[in-house]
Amino acid sequence: MSAVTPVTATYLESLLAGQAQLAASPLAWLNTLRAAAVERVGVLTVPTLRDEDWRFTDISLLTKMSFHPLRTAINLQAADIERFHIAEAATRLVFVDGVFAPQLSNIDINSGVLVSNLAAGGAACAAHLGRHAEFHNNVFAALNTAFLHDGALIVVPRNISVATPIHLLFIATQKDVASYPRCLLLAESGSAVTLIEDYVALQEEAYFTNAVTEIVLADSARVNHVRVQREGAQGFHIANCAVSLARTSNYQSVSVALGARISRYNLNVQMAEGAECAVDGLALISERQLADTHTCIDHAQPHGVSRQLHKCIVGGSAHAVFNGKIMVRQGAQHTDSQQSSRTLLLTGRAQIDTKPQLEIFADDVKCTHGATVGQLDSEEVFYLQSRGLSDTAARNMLTYAFGAEIIDRIPITSLKQQLEQTVLEQTASQL
Amino acid sequence: MSAVLQNLVNQPYKHGFVTDIESDVAPKGLSEDTIRMISAKKNEPEWLLEFRLKAYQQWLKMTEPTWPNVKYPKIDFQAISYYAAPKQKPKLKSMDEVDPELLRTFEKLGVPMHERAVLAGVAVDVIFDSVSVATTYKHKLAEVGIIFGSFSEAVHEHPELVKKYLGTVVPVGDNYYAALNSAVFTDGSFCFIPKGVKCPMDLSTYFRINTQESGQFERTLIIAEEGASVSYLEGCTAPRFDTNQLHAAVVELIALDNADIKYSTVQNWYAGDENGIGGIFNFVTKRGLAKGVNSRISWTQVETGSAITWKYPSVVLQGENSVGEFYSVAVTNHHQQADTGTKMIHLGKNTRSTIVSKGISAGHSNNSYRGLVKIAPTAAGARNYSQCDSMLIGDQSGAHTFPYIQVRNNSAKVEHEASTSKIGEDQLFYFAQRGIDAEAAVSMIINGFCKDVFQQLPLEFAVEASNLLSFKLEGSIG
Numbered sequence: 001m002s003a004v005t006p007v008t009a010t011y012l013e014s015l016l017a018g019q020a021q022l023a024a025s026p027l028a029w030l031n032t033l034r035a036a037a038v039e040r041v042g043v044l045t046v047p048t049l050r051d052e053d054w055r056f057t058d059i060s061l062l063t064k065m066s067f068h069p070l071r072t073a074i075n076l077q078a079a080d081i082e083r084f085h086i087a088e089a090a091t092r093l094v095f096v097d098g099v100f101a102p103q104l105s106n107i108d109i110n111s112g113v114l115v116s117n118l119a120a121g122g123a124a125c126a127a128h129l130g131r132h133a134e135f136h137n138n139v140f141a142a143l144n145t146a147f148l149h150d151g152a153l154i155v156v157p158r159n160i161s162v163a164t165p166i167h168l169l170f171i172a173t174q175k176d177v178a179s180y181p182r183c184l185l186l187a188e189s190g191s192a193v194t195l196i197e198d199y200v201a202l203q204e205e206a207y208f209t210n211a212v213t214e215i216v217l218a219d220s221a222r223v224n225h226v227r228v229q230r231e232g233a234q235g236f237h238i239a240n241c242a243v244s245l246a247r248t249s250n251y252q253s254v255s256v257a258l259g260a261r262i263s264r265y266n267l268n269v270q271m272a273e274g275a276e277c278a279v280d281g282l283a284l285i286s287e288r289q290l291a292d293t294h295t296c297i298d299h300a301q302p303h304g305v306s307r308q309l310h311k312c313i314v315g316g317s318a319h320a321v322f323n324g325k326i327m328v329r330q331g332a333q334h335t336d337s338q339q340s341s342r343t344l345l346l347t348g349r350a351q352i353d354t355k356p357q358l359e360i361f362a363d364d365v366k367c368t369h370g371a372t373v374g375q376l377d378s379e380e381v382f383y384l385q386s387r388g389l390s391d392t393a394a395r396n397m398l399t400y401a402f403g404a405e406i407i408d409r410i411p412i413t414s415l416k417q418q419l420e421q422t423v424l425e426q427t428a429s430q431l
Numbered sequence: 432m433s434a435v436l437q438n439l440v441n442q443p444y445k446h447g448f449v450t451d452i453e454s455d456v457a458p459k460g461l462s463e464d465t466i467r468m469i470s471a472k473k474n475e476p477e478w479l480l481e482f483r484l485k486a487y488q489q490w491l492k493m494t495e496p497t498w499p500n501v502k503y504p505k506i507d508f509q510a511i512s513y514y515a516a517p518k519q520k521p522k523l524k525s526m527d528e529v530d531p532e533l534l535r536t537f538e539k540l541g542v543p544m545h546e547r548a549v550l551a552g553v554a555v556d557v558i559f560d561s562v563s564v565a566t567t568y569k570h571k572l573a574e575v576g577i578i579f580g581s582f583s584e585a586v587h588e589h590p591e592l593v594k595k596y597l598g599t600v601v602p603v604g605d606n607y608y609a610a611l612n613s614a615v616f617t618d619g620s621f622c623f624i625p626k627g628v629k630c631p632m633d634l635s636t637y638f639r640i641n642t643q644e645s646g647q648f649e650r651t652l653i654i655a656e657e658g659a660s661v662s663y664l665e666g667c668t669a670p671r672f673d674t675n676q677l678h679a680a681v682v683e684l685i686a687l688d689n690a691d692i693k694y695s696t697v698q699n700w701y702a703g704d705e706n707g708i709g710g711i712f713n714f715v716t717k718r719g720l721a722k723g724v725n726s727r728i729s730w731t732q733v734e735t736g737s738a739i740t741w742k743y744p745s746v747v748l749q750g751e752n753s754v755g756e757f758y759s760v761a762v763t764n765h766h767q768q769a770d771t772g773t774k775m776i777h778l779g780k781n782t783r784s785t786i787v788s789k790g791i792s793a794g795h796s797n798n799s800y801r802g803l804v805k806i807a808p809t810a811a812g813a814r815n816y817s818q819c820d821s822m823l824i825g826d827q828s829g830a831h832t833f834p835y836i837q838v839r840n841n842s843a844k845v846e847h848e849a850s851t852s853k854i855g856e857d858q859l860f861y862f863a864q865r866g867i868d869a870e871a872a873v874s875m876i877i878n879g880f881c882k883d884v885f886q887q888l889p890l891e892f893a894v895e896a897s898n899l900l901s902f903k904l905e906g907s908i909g
Contacts, residue, residue, distance in 0.1 A: 348808070354836045358830070372847070374844040
């Protein structure tokens with residue numbers, strides 16, 4: 001990290017300002033965890049372009065603004081958020097500006113899954129919370145941990161398959177508020193669950209979402225993780241997600257980034273023996289948006305399989321960043337890993353910085369990665385025109401198809417349709 | 432002793448070059464005085480001294496880079512002696528006196544008899560008059576107007592050319608080691624191909640190898656004027672032993688309109704022993720400027736030596752339709768570390784670049800490809816294709832890929848692919864079935880793996896390079 005400069009130090013202090021008012025939790029371990037995080041915030045600094053991990057993502061805009069923790073909660077009515085409902089999801093937890101809203105939430109008690117607010121968490125919670133999403137060297141994760149109070153806790157018991165997806169809805173309603181969504185999913189051995197993390201906004205002013213998600217898969221567990229980031233146009237979104245896979249477990253994730261002025265998503269996947277993961281992503285941005293995705297898939301043990309396809313559709317003078325690291329540690333033999341980064345630049349001012357990265361310390365492995373950057377193929381456009389489509393319609397269709405490859409991987413029909421519609425509208429407005 | 436030396440170096444330069452070996456080594460340490468001393472010793476013009484001092488000032492403000500994926504003990508820059516007059520090595524009288532280990536290496540590599548003598552440091556005129564050969568070549572080159580010689584000669588004979596181009600591709604403050612080199616470089620090669628001349632032969636530092644040691648801070652400057660073309664070979668396949676641990680060279684290439692420069696390197700410096708003790712640190716800045724329209728710069732490298740290799744031969748594609756190429760084979764064994772790759776900076780319209788990189792790591796070594804493809808907003812229609820493949824031999828080695836792709840123009844097309852593989856048991860079994868032993872099989876597989884790069888090397892170099900590879904990896908399988 002770069003040297004402490006007064007600007008960032010006071011900035012972090014201002015962000016921490018409300019932390020002291022946070023009521024001490026009756027749980028001693030939670031208080032200790034928060035205190036440890038506060039201490040790290042004091043030591044760390046806000047990353048700048050001089051930090052390798054933030055080389056292409058300039059967040060100075062964020063540091064120029066002042067955000068405060070939530071002071072007064074807005075009382076939302078069920079009707080206000082109806083349009084965000086996902087039909088298939090029987091269980092829905094709603095957080096308004098980071099605060100749990102039980103009156104808007106719905107917990108399906110028949111699903112066999114334990115869903116509750118983190119604040120009521122028990123021993124399982126203590127053993128995992130803050131243990132996977134490392135905050136020692138990550139100032140944003142540390143800030144989130146310092147403010148840990150509400151959050152989603154999902155425990156899927158042994159050998160239970162949850163039939164319907166669990167929807168976590170995070171709504172931003174007030175300007176200048178910094179919210180700290182937190183989620184912990186524990187999938188016990190042999191269980192299966194689908195989780196939707198959904199970030200939306202009811203206003204267009206600047207605000208800051210700083211989220212941390214921890215997902216723990218026990219032996220042979222299966223987790224489908226769908227993440228939709230559709231924050232407001234002036235919002236800032238920084239999220240850290242840590243996934244820990246045990247033997248032969250399976251993690252499938254699709255993350256879609258559509259909103260926010262500046263967004264950053266760090267995904268760390270820790271692989272155990274025979275574990276499998278598919279980590280896919282789509283960033284569809286325009287105007288002056290910046291969307292950054294950093295992923296790290298760490299094959300620490302043998303026989304792991306990982307697949308990754310990350311796509312960016314960049315319009316306006318937007319800037320997309322992708323850094324995908326695949327680590328194969330010594331002894332992680334027979335690892336099979338494929339990674340692909342594909343980018344479509346729609347305009348002359350659109351920018352992309354992509355870096356698919358392989359670090360391999362084992363010899364009997366199969367690892368490939370690829371990256372392409374380009375615009376729509378003129379021959380493909382011509383082909384569609386020869387079938388009677390206008391130039392715009394042809395381009396629209398091709399752009400849509402490019403993005404749809406990722407959206408198709410979402411296992412929830414209504415969400416898929418919703419997103420496909422969004423992509424279609426956005427590509428249409430671009431061209 | 433040091434006081435005597437101090438007096439000696441502070442004296443105005445009176446004598447010719449090699450007098451007494453001891454007294455011609457500068458005291459350790461780097462300061463403005465050392466630089467003035469080097470410049471005075473070489474009888475350099477004022478502008479070159481200024482160039483050096485400017486570089487030194489910049490260097491003072493810089494810090495050592497820590498981003499490469501290599502580990503080494505901190506270098507004490509004040510413990511290095513920055514100037515040693517070219518030494519006269521004691522000449523050996525015949526091949527019988529040459530170290531048998533060296534002869535064994537020559538045998539393996541298939542180095543021609545007369546070259547072995549030159550390389551081993553046998554007084555060449557006894558066996559083979561390579562000096563006269565070199566002179567004949569020089570005459571032939573002079574006829575078509577090509578200037579090829581040592582950097583120091585060029586400074587005196589063609590100061591206007593050196594002054595015009597020196598530091599234009601790699602500015603003095605480019606990076607830590609380039610700044611250091613600019614401040615203290617002692618010698619190197621200079622090559623100038625005038626307008627419209629196609630160089631009639633491959634130019635090589637080969638012929639200069641023992642008559643003059645270029646030292647640890649080497650400087651190379653190659654200029655191809657409009658329509659000129661040249662193929663330049665650096666280094667040789669024979670192992671090169673050197674007492675200097677730190678090497679920080681700078682190579683600058685300039686190609687004007689329709690010019691074509693092909694630069695091939697085979698590097699096999701001392702890599703340290705099996706336990707990673709000793710070996711050379713090779714921190715090199717190589718960059719070409721494809722300045723003119725339709726110009727082309729091509730780098731080919733076979734990196735097998737050095738304890739640490741840290742170099743990124745780059746091309747700045749400024750002219751319209753200019754072409755940049757990078758073909759590399761990097762082999763690491765035992766405890767060697769290599770962090771190498773290229774930078775292709777596309778500035779001009781319709782510029783094209785190709786990157787083919789093959790990394791082989793064995794033993795406890797680490798091999799990284801680090802590349803940058805940058806498409807500037809002005810580079811409409813730019814095109815890049817990169818391919819980097821790694822091969823791991825043994826489970827203690829590491830292979831890494833760090834490709835940076837930065838695109839600022841949507842009419843550009845950039846493709847990158849990378850793969851990692853090993854020599855499979857099934858492949859070796861197939862060879863064994865056909866009566867080919869494991870060693871020969873590995874050699875063949877590796878040659879196949881590196882074929883795309885070897886094809887770019889001049890013929891006799893290619894043969895030696897492929898032998899060199901199997902020699903380097905000897906005993907690492909089975």
